[in-house]
Amino acid sequence: MTITITAFEQSPDGGQGLARDTRVRWALEEVGQPYEVRLVSFRAMKEPAHLTLHPFGQIPTYEEGDLALFETGSIVFHIGERHAGLLPDDANARARAITWMFAALNTVEPTILELATARLLEGDKPWYEERLPLVEDRVRSRLNQLSARLGGADWLDGAFSAGDLMMVSVLLRLKSSGILNEFPNLAGYVVRGEARAAYKRAFAAQLAINTAKRPTG
Amino acid sequence: MTITITAFEQSPDGGQGLARDTRVRWALEEVGQPYEVRLVSFRAMKEPAHLTLHPFGQIPTYEEGDLALFETGSIVFHIGERHAGLLPDDANARARAITWMFAALNTVEPTILELATARLLEGDKPWYEERLPLVEDRVRSRLNQLSARLGGADWLDGAFSAGDLMMVSVLLRLKSSGILNEFPNLAGYVVRGEARAAYKRAFAAQLAINTAKRPTG
Numbered sequence: 001m002t003i004t005i006t007a008f009e010q011s012p013d014g015g016q017g018l019a020r021d022t023r024v025r026w027a028l029e030e031v032g033q034p035y036e037v038r039l040v041s042f043r044a045m046k047e048p049a050h051l052t053l054h055p056f057g058q059i060p061t062y063e064e065g066d067l068a069l070f071e072t073g074s075i076v077f078h079i080g081e082r083h084a085g086l087l088p089d090d091a092n093a094r095a096r097a098i099t100w101m102f103a104a105l106n107t108v109e110p111t112i113l114e115l116a117t118a119r120l121l122e123g124d125k126p127w128y129e130e131r132l133p134l135v136e137d138r139v140r141s142r143l144n145q146l147s148a149r150l151g152g153a154d155w156l157d158g159a160f161s162a163g164d165l166m167m168v169s170v171l172l173r174l175k176s177s178g179i180l181n182e183f184p185n186l187a188g189y190v191v192r193g194e195a196r197a198a199y200k201r202a203f204a205a206q207l208a209i210n211t212a213k214r215p216t217g
Numbered sequence: 218m219t220i221t222i223t224a225f226e227q228s229p230d231g232g233q234g235l236a237r238d239t240r241v242r243w244a245l246e247e248v249g250q251p252y253e254v255r256l257v258s259f260r261a262m263k264e265p266a267h268l269t270l271h272p273f274g275q276i277p278t279y280e281e282g283d284l285a286l287f288e289t290g291s292i293v294f295h296i297g298e299r300h301a302g303l304l305p306d307d308a309n310a311r312a313r314a315i316t317w318m319f320a321a322l323n324t325v326e327p328t329i330l331e332l333a334t335a336r337l338l339e340g341d342k343p344w345y346e347e348r349l350p351l352v353e354d355r356v357r358s359r360l361n362q363l364s365a366r367l368g369g370a371d372w373l374d375g376a377f378s379a380g381d382l383m384m385v386s387v388l389l390r391l392k393s394s395g396i397l398n399e400f401p402n403l404a405g406y407v408v409r410g411e412a413r414a415a416y417k418r419a420f421a422a423q424l425a426i427n428t429a430k431r432p433t434g
Contacts, residue, residue: 122351
């Protein structure tokens with residue numbers, strides 16, 4: 001059955017790979033599954049047809065036969081459950097890989113989202129400059145713990161898994177902030193993720209859409 | 218094998234059920250699995266022994282034989298995968314229930330966490346009063362979408378599932394804010410969750426620890 005995902009017609013990041021469809025593309029590339037992409041405009045995302053697929057009016061979604069899913073974590077997990085390459089065979093190692101997926105999304109990403117929100121939605125507010133260091137320190141606090149756990153290892157728990165895919169994707173959001181470079185082992189971890197052939201294919205595919213749609217200058 | 222979870226020796230909420238061990242207790246009660254609880258002090262949570270179990274120095278954790286997990290979403294999923302009562306048998310319905318777990322944790326909870334963080338960590342800042350309505354409106358925006366999807370249904374997708382357990386748990390954080398009552402169908406949804414016998418047992422168990430530990434006077 002054909003897999004169809006949705007992506008931004010024009011990504012807010014212009015193709016830096018931070019839109020969440022990149023995470024799903026990466027997962028599909030890791031397991032070697034072909035997929036089709038349906039592009040969605042900002043207006044269409046908030047219209048009934050798309051809201052039926054995604055109640056929060058976002059991308060990506062995932063359709064395969066009569067199954068329709070939203071929420072990146074769930075889609076990546078679904079792909080990992082159906083195809084070899086993202087979740088270990090050993091039951092305990094599999095449960096720990098899933099743990100890292102949830103940790104990326106519910107423990108690490110919220111503080112990083114708060115930083116993004118501060119910049120995007122409160123950058124013009126009088127408190128922005130004074131508040132920013134507090135938000136950055138909350139990010140640092142999480143990264144400090146994550147860095148201690150990763151130590152000198154390549155990946156979070158043995159071989160690369162969906163947990164690493166999600167954690168690297170979350171950390172990539174910090175690339176422009178400079179904070180990531182305060183933690184050399186985490187910066188190296190992200191570089192290892194970006195160096196994977198599957199990530200490179202996913203990144204190139206989302207970039208191609210965004211550069212095709214944008215005026216060149 | 219005995220299941221052992223960790224919980225706060227003294228919960229910051231004094232037993233209102235907002236500490237995340239309540240979510241795990243609720244899941245274990247739904248599937249009828251007995252469990253033991255090891256209480257952890259704030260100091261012990263940041264010490265090496267606990268950090269080995271939970272790299273972010275939080276509760277709950279889950280130990281069963283040689284398996285050790287952290288992260289509430291992962292623990293609840295693990296319980297749902299091993300025991301009947303939290304995830305549907307039908308493969309597509311199961312994938313959708315998992316989707317709602319991730320949606321609760323990565324799409325709905327982050328805005329609610331931001332509101333909690335504003336109150337807890339920035340309540341004494343000069344910008345607090347002016348900024349609060351912005352943060353509250355971001356919560357409302359998500360609740361509006363969730364309310365539209367739930368409509369008049371009892372649960373998010375057919376029968377009660379781990380997705381509802383997680384979404385109700387996330388929404389419970391808003392109880393004291395008054396925002397939840399702006400969305401009568403969501404308020405009713407939370408009441409239905411709280412009315413479940415398994416939730417009541419979980420709530421009573423965490424309350425017993427907190428009232429036993431606190432001075433009464």
